[in-house]
Amino acid sequence: MRKFFGTSVVAISAAAMLALAGCGSGRDGDSGSSGEAAKGFAANSLIGVALPAKTSENWVLAGDLFTNGLKEAGFQGDVQYAGASTTVADQQAQITAMVTKGAKVIVIGATDAAQLSTQVAAAHAAGVKVIAYDRLITNTPDLDYYVAFDNFKVGQLQGQALLDGMKAKKPNGPYNIELFSGSPDDNNAGVFFDGAMSVLKPAIDKGDVVVASGQKDVKQTAIQGWKAEGAQARMDQLLTSTYGSKELDGVLSPNDTLARAILTSVKGAGKPTPIVTGQDSEVESVKSIVAGEQYMTINKDTRNLVKETINMVKALQAGNTPQVNDTKSYNNGSKVVDTFLLPPVAVTKANAAEAYANDPKLAPLTK
Amino acid sequence: MSRLKDLQKNLFGGTTSNARQFGMIFTLVAIVLIFQVWTNGLTLRSDNLIALFQQNSYILILAIGMLMVIVAGHIDLSVGSVAAFAGILVAKSMTEWDLPWPVAILFGLAIGAIIGAWQGFWVAYVGVPAFIVTLAGMLLFRGGNQFIGNANTIPVPEGFREIGSGFLPEFGPNTGYNNATLLLGLAAAVAVVWRELRARNTRRAMDADPAPMWVSILRMAIMVGVIAFATLRFASGRVGTSFPISGIILLVLVIAYSFYTRNTAGGRHIYAVGGNSRAAELSGVKLKRVNFFVMMNMSVLAALAGMIFVARSAASGPQDGNGWELDAIAAVFIGGAAVAGGIGTISGSIVGGLVMAVLNNGLQLEGVGTDKVQIIKGLVLLLAVAIDVYNKSQGRFSIIGSLMRPFRRDDPAAPVSPPDAEREPAKAAVSG
The missing domain is CATH 3.40.50.2300 (Response regulator)
Structure with a gap:
C-alpha cells in the first residue's frame, strides 16, 4: 500500500507534467540581437x-x-x-x-x-x-543615449544672474544670500548647484557675498522631491533664525516652483522681495518676472x-x-x-518678450 | 448522490480550508483571463509573468505580515518607512562598511527585529494603540532613512541584487527550458498529489468518507495542470531569466506562515486574540506575547521587503517604501480579512495582492496612466468590501459573500457551493 502510494504520486504528477510539456513552445531565446x-x-x-x-x-x-x-x-x-x-x-x-x-x-x-x-x-x-x-x-x-540641456551652464547662468541682479538693485555689497538646491536623488540637482557655485564661490570667498545662515553644503540646501512646501518651510525657518534684523538680498533657487515658494515665504514674513533665480519658465513664474517679483528664470525650451x-x-x-x-x-x-x-537661455524682465517670442503660451504674458 | 452534487460538494467545496480558496481564486483567474484577451496574450507571456512576480513579491511579503497584524486586531502603518530604513542601512553597510552581502542581509533582518521589538514593546506592554505606535514609527523611520542616507540614492553591489532581480540558475542539459524551474515545478506537482492522496488516506483511517476517486483525480489534474502551465511559462523565459529568486523567498514564506497560522497553537492564538482578546486571555492565551510577536514579525518582514526592493532597484533611495503600507493593507482586505480582526488567511491575502498586481500590470500594458490606475484600484478595494458588507446586512445570497466565506473563520461550517439556481433559496434561508 505504502509503496503503491509513493509510486502513484510520482507517476501521476510526472505524467501530467510531461503531457503539458509536450504542448509547450520552448524558450524565446535571445530576441532582438544588435x-x-x-x-x-x-x-x-x-x-x-x-x-x-x-x-x-x-x-x-x-x-x-x-x-x-x-x-x-x-x-x-x-x-x-x-x-x-x-x-x-x-x-x-x-x-x-x-x-x-x-x-x-x-x-x-x-x-x-x-x-x-x-x-x-x-x-x-x-x-x-x-x-x-x-x-x-x-x-x-x-x-544608449542621453539628451538634455547643459545643466552646468544652467547653474552658471543662475549664479551670474543672482550677482547681476543684486548689483543692479544695490550697487555695493556685502550682499546676504541664501542657497537652495533641488532633490538629492535627481542627478541634475547637484550639477545645477555646482554650476551656480562655480560663479558664486569667488564672490563668497572675497566676502562680497555672505551666506548669512552659514548653510552652504548641498546637503543642507537640498529640497527633497523638488517639493514647494519643503522650500517654503526652509525659507520660513531661515527668515526666523537669521533675518530678524538683517536684510536678505538674494536667494539662489534651482527652479521656478521653489522660487515661487521662497517668494511666498518672504512675502508672508513681510520682508522686501529679494533677487530670486529660477528655471523652467513656468507660466506663473513668467508672470511673476513681468510683475517684477521673481528676478530670473531659465528658458530650456x-x-x-x-x-x-x-x-x-x-x-x-x-x-x-x-x-x-x-x-x-x-x-x-x-x-x-x-x-x-x-544650450539654456537666461531670461529676466529685460529680455522676456524676446526670449518667449516663439512660445504660444508664454509670449502673450510678456506683452 | 448525483455526480453533479459530488462535484459541488467535493471539488472545491466541503469544509477543508484547502478547498475554500476557490472563490477568491476564481476572481483572480477571471481578471487574468480578461486581461489576457484585452492585451492580446501579453499578460500570460513568460516575460510578463516573471516581471509581475518580481515587481510584487515585496508587497506580497508585506501582506503576509500585515495579515497577521490585522487578524490580531491591529494595523501597521510603518512598514514602508521601516523597509526604507532597513534598506538604507543595509546599502550603507555594504558600500561603506564593506560587509559581505550575506552578512548584510542578516544585519537587515536584525534591524527589522530591533525595530519590531521597539514597536511591539509599545503596543503589547505599554498598551499604546498600534495605529499610533506605527504612525509614530512611520515618521520616525522615514526621518531615519533621510538622516542616514542624507536623502541620497546609494547603490548596492551585484551579489546582493540577486535577491531582488536574480533568477534560478541555468544548469544541466539543454531541454529548451530552465531546468531549475522545471524541477521546482515537478516538486510542486508531486507535493500537490502527495497531499491529496494523503488526505484521502487520513480520511479513510478516520473512517470518514473520502471524496469519490474521480473527483480527487479531477482536482489533482486541475492543480497539476495549473502548476505545469506556470512552470513552463516561467521556464521558457529569455535565456538567463526564469523563476525569480524573490518569488522563491515569497513561496517559502507563504508555505511556512500558512502552516504556522493554520496548524500551530501559536498561530491559532493570533486568531483568538483578534476574535475576542478578553476571552482569549481568560482561556490562557498570553495576550502580550502574541501582540509583541505579530508587531515584531511585521517589521522583520518589512525589512526583508525593503531589502528585496533595494536589490531589485540596484540602489536604496529616499523614496523607497512610500505607500507600501497601503498596498499591503489593501491586499489583506481584498483577500477577505475583517477590519475588526480575527478573520483572514495568508493565502487569501496573497490572492488579494495578486488581484491588485494583475490589475495594475494589465492596465499598464494597456497604457492606462497611473492616475486612472489609482482610481480603479481604489474603487475595486471599496467595491469588493462594500458589496460584501451590503449583501451580508441584507441577508441575501451574495456571490462575493460566498466567495469570501472561505476566509471567514467565524462562519458556521455551512458547505460552500458554487452559485446554483436550484439551491439558492435554501441558501438564503440559511444565511438569513
Whole structure:
C-alpha cells in the first residue's frame, strides 16, 4: 500500500507534467540581437516614454509634446507618468511593461536616476534602445543615449544672474544670500548647484557675498522631491533664525516652483522681495518676472528637447547613429554616455518678450 | 448522490480550508483571463509573468505580515518607512562598511527585529494603540532613512541584487527550458498529489468518507495542470531569466506562515486574540506575547521587503517604501480579512495582492496612466468590501459573500457551493 502510494504520486504528477510539456513552445531565446537594431526597425513601431510624476508643468508639457510628436512621426507612442506617491516602483513597472509590449526605443525621464538599472538592463537584453531624457540614468552600462540641456551652464547662468541682479538693485555689497538646491536623488540637482557655485564661490570667498545662515553644503540646501512646501518651510525657518534684523538680498533657487515658494515665504514674513533665480519658465513664474517679483528664470525650451529626442528615435528607426555633441562629459558611473546637449537661455524682465517670442503660451504674458 | 452534487460538494467545496480558496481564486483567474484577451496574450507571456512576480513579491511579503497584524486586531502603518530604513542601512553597510552581502542581509533582518521589538514593546506592554505606535514609527523611520542616507540614492553591489532581480540558475542539459524551474515545478506537482492522496488516506483511517476517486483525480489534474502551465511559462523565459529568486523567498514564506497560522497553537492564538482578546486571555492565551510577536514579525518582514526592493532597484533611495503600507493593507482586505480582526488567511491575502498586481500590470500594458490606475484600484478595494458588507446586512445570497466565506473563520461550517439556481433559496434561508 505504502509503496503503491509513493509510486502513484510520482507517476501521476510526472505524467501530467510531461503531457503539458509536450504542448509547450520552448524558450524565446535571445530576441532582438544588435545586428537587427543596426538595421533600424519598422516605421510604425511602439516607442515608450516613461516620465516622472506630474509635479511640474514641464513634465506635463513634455508628455503632451511626446504624444503628439511621436504620432506625427508615424510611431505608436506610449507616454506614461509615474504616480504621485509610489514613483520609483511605478516607473520600474511601466518600463518593464513597455519592454513586454515590444517597444523599440524607450525614452526615460528618470524619477530616481540610480534605481532603474535592472529595468534598463532588461530593455537592453530585449534589444530595446534606451534614451535618458533630461536626467542621466546612473550605474548602468546599458544606457544608449542621453539628451538634455547643459545643466552646468544652467547653474552658471543662475549664479551670474543672482550677482547681476543684486548689483543692479544695490550697487555695493556685502550682499546676504541664501542657497537652495533641488532633490538629492535627481542627478541634475547637484550639477545645477555646482554650476551656480562655480560663479558664486569667488564672490563668497572675497566676502562680497555672505551666506548669512552659514548653510552652504548641498546637503543642507537640498529640497527633497523638488517639493514647494519643503522650500517654503526652509525659507520660513531661515527668515526666523537669521533675518530678524538683517536684510536678505538674494536667494539662489534651482527652479521656478521653489522660487515661487521662497517668494511666498518672504512675502508672508513681510520682508522686501529679494533677487530670486529660477528655471523652467513656468507660466506663473513668467508672470511673476513681468510683475517684477521673481528676478530670473531659465528658458530650456521643452519643445526643442522633445524635438531632439524624437530626432534621435527617427535616426534609430532608419538604422543610423543619432547625432550627439558630447561624448566625454557624462559618465554615469558605469560608462560615458553619448550625449546631445542643448544650450539654456537666461531670461529676466529685460529680455522676456524676446526670449518667449516663439512660445504660444508664454509670449502673450510678456506683452 | 448525483455526480453533479459530488462535484459541488467535493471539488472545491466541503469544509477543508484547502478547498475554500476557490472563490477568491476564481476572481483572480477571471481578471487574468480578461486581461489576457484585452492585451492580446501579453499578460500570460513568460516575460510578463516573471516581471509581475518580481515587481510584487515585496508587497506580497508585506501582506503576509500585515495579515497577521490585522487578524490580531491591529494595523501597521510603518512598514514602508521601516523597509526604507532597513534598506538604507543595509546599502550603507555594504558600500561603506564593506560587509559581505550575506552578512548584510542578516544585519537587515536584525534591524527589522530591533525595530519590531521597539514597536511591539509599545503596543503589547505599554498598551499604546498600534495605529499610533506605527504612525509614530512611520515618521520616525522615514526621518531615519533621510538622516542616514542624507536623502541620497546609494547603490548596492551585484551579489546582493540577486535577491531582488536574480533568477534560478541555468544548469544541466539543454531541454529548451530552465531546468531549475522545471524541477521546482515537478516538486510542486508531486507535493500537490502527495497531499491529496494523503488526505484521502487520513480520511479513510478516520473512517470518514473520502471524496469519490474521480473527483480527487479531477482536482489533482486541475492543480497539476495549473502548476505545469506556470512552470513552463516561467521556464521558457529569455535565456538567463526564469523563476525569480524573490518569488522563491515569497513561496517559502507563504508555505511556512500558512502552516504556522493554520496548524500551530501559536498561530491559532493570533486568531483568538483578534476574535475576542478578553476571552482569549481568560482561556490562557498570553495576550502580550502574541501582540509583541505579530508587531515584531511585521517589521522583520518589512525589512526583508525593503531589502528585496533595494536589490531589485540596484540602489536604496529616499523614496523607497512610500505607500507600501497601503498596498499591503489593501491586499489583506481584498483577500477577505475583517477590519475588526480575527478573520483572514495568508493565502487569501496573497490572492488579494495578486488581484491588485494583475490589475495594475494589465492596465499598464494597456497604457492606462497611473492616475486612472489609482482610481480603479481604489474603487475595486471599496467595491469588493462594500458589496460584501451590503449583501451580508441584507441577508441575501451574495456571490462575493460566498466567495469570501472561505476566509471567514467565524462562519458556521455551512458547505460552500458554487452559485446554483436550484439551491439558492435554501441558501438564503440559511444565511438569513
